[in-house]
Amino acid sequence: xxxxxxxxxxxxxxxxxxxxxxxxxxxxxxxxxxxxxxxxxxxxxxxxxxxxxxxxxxxxxxxxxxxxxxxxxxxxxxxxxxxxxxxxxxxxxxxxxxxxxxxxxxxxxxxxxxxxxxxxxxxxxxxxxxxxxxxxxxxxxxxxxxxxxxxxxxxxxxxxxxxxxxxxxxxxxxxxxxxxx
Amino acid sequence: xxxxxxxxxxxxxxxxxxxxxxxxxxxxxxxxxxxxxxxxxxxxxxxxxxxxxxxxxxxxxxxxxxxxxxxxxxxxxxxxxxxxxxxxxxxxxxxxxxxxxxxxxxxxxxxxxxxxxxxxxxxxxxxxxxxxxxxxxxxxxxxxxxxxxxxxxxxxxxxxxxxxxxxxxxxxxxxxxxxxx
Numbered sequence: 068x069x070x071x072x073x074x075x076x077x078x079x080x081x082x083x084x085x086x087x088x089x090x091x092x093x094x095x096x097x098x099x100x101x102x103x104x105x106x107x108x109x110x111x112x113x114x115x116x117x118x119x120x121x122x123x124x125x126x127x128x129x130x131x132x133x134x135x136x137x138x139x140x141x142x143x144x145x146x147x148x149x150x151x152x153x154x155x156x157x158x159x160x161x162x163x164x165x166x167x168x169x170x171x172x173x174x175x176x177x178x179x180x181x182x183x184x185x186x187x188x189x190x191x192x193x194x195x196x197x198x199x200x201x202x203x204x205x206x207x208x209x210x211x212x213x214x215x216x217x218x219x220x221x222x223x224x225x226x227x228x229x230x231x232x233x234x235x236x237x238x239x240x241x242x243x244x245x246x247x248x
Numbered sequence: 249x250x251x252x253x254x255x256x257x258x259x260x261x262x263x264x265x266x267x268x269x270x271x272x273x274x275x276x277x278x279x280x281x282x283x284x285x286x287x288x289x290x291x292x293x294x295x296x297x298x299x300x301x302x303x304x305x306x307x308x309x310x311x312x313x314x315x316x317x318x319x320x321x322x323x324x325x326x327x328x329x330x331x332x333x334x335x336x337x338x339x340x341x342x343x344x345x346x347x348x349x350x351x352x353x354x355x356x357x358x359x360x361x362x363x364x365x366x367x368x369x370x371x372x373x374x375x376x377x378x379x380x381x382x383x384x385x386x387x388x389x390x391x392x393x394x395x396x397x398x399x400x401x402x403x404x405x406x407x408x409x410x411x412x413x414x415x416x417x418x419x420x421x422x423x424x425x426x427x428x429x
Contacts, residue, residue, distance in 0.1 A: 084269055084272075088270075088297070091265075091299065092265060116269070116283060118272065118285045119302045120301055121299060121300045123298075123299055186393065186397075205400050205412050206419075208400055209402050209404070209408040209416045213403040214403025214407070217389065218373050219377070221385075221389040222396070223393070223395045231386050234387055235390045
């Protein structure tokens with residue numbers, strides 16, 4: 068029998084949905100993958116993109132996880148300090164303190180971090196390779212035809228230039244409720 | 249007052265969720281964007297990735313759309329021939345017959361097509377530029393930090409090689425219920 072791999076995504080109101088849905092698409096294609104969308108209650112969680120995704124399980128009901136993914140978003144700081152989240156995932160999340168490095172996918176012991184919303188797919192493939200090997204990750208990459216070809220080259224501040232960077236920094240600060248302006 | 253742009257995504261059971269959620273993330277960031285997730289009834293639509301997304305409106309209640317996106321998935325062929333879909337969107341979808349070209353984003357009159365699940369982000373940015381200009385599209389690209397850096401280079405059959413291609417073709421045929429084997 069195929070071994071089940073339990074992969075959880077911690078959702079919360081305001082989550083940047085692509086940060087969850089990108090890796091979820093990749094990781095759901097692993098052999099034996101069981102995807103769990105987790106929140107305090109089951110049912111709809113409003114995302115940042117004007118639609119909602121349903122939590123499939125709760126902190127209390129969620130089985131032990133092999134992998135937990137924590138997508139970014141305006142509510143992320145609060146959620147990472149929520150007593151219920153820490154009670155449920157404290158063991159997996161402890162020593163989560165990190166220093167910033169300019170990489171899209173970073174490994175720190177058993178933690179893999181994707182930087183940037185759309186890094187989730189790169190992150191998912193890196194993790195897929197760790198779990199089931201490079202050949203499987205390549206199969207998934209071909210299955211989702213991930214051969215990105217951005218129509219513009221503005222995905223980093225350096226490439227976008229100072230004018231666009233300044234607009235985006237302002238928007239990003241607004242999205243965080245001014246907390247980081 | 250900012251002009252509202254109504255952007256619809258036609259959901260259906262089995263939809264390849266990243267095909268909708270990728271462009272939805274990009275297009276939700278346009279000025280005045282109003283995202284509609286459309287199905288016969290409101291509420292949860294099971295996706296291909298073991299979680300559900302909620303339809304926010306129905307064919308009957310959906311306002312006139314400026315943009316309609318039809319994500320791919322195992323149920324797509326059936327849905328495009330569904331009388332209710334055709335009644336609702338027939339005008340937008342007529343003359344939809346197409347010939348295959350090896351590009352990720354293709355324009356045909358007022359139709360823009362993204363080829364491959366993860367092409368949705370490229371597609372979304374191309375469309376964002378059409379709607380609100382290249383500068384805005386670049387802002388969005390930086391906001392979502394879309395500077396893809398796949399850990400492997402297997403996103404096309406040529407790059408993945410014949411062995412992986414053959415495995416993936418088999419899986420893809422299975423996902424379509426054998427209809428296209």
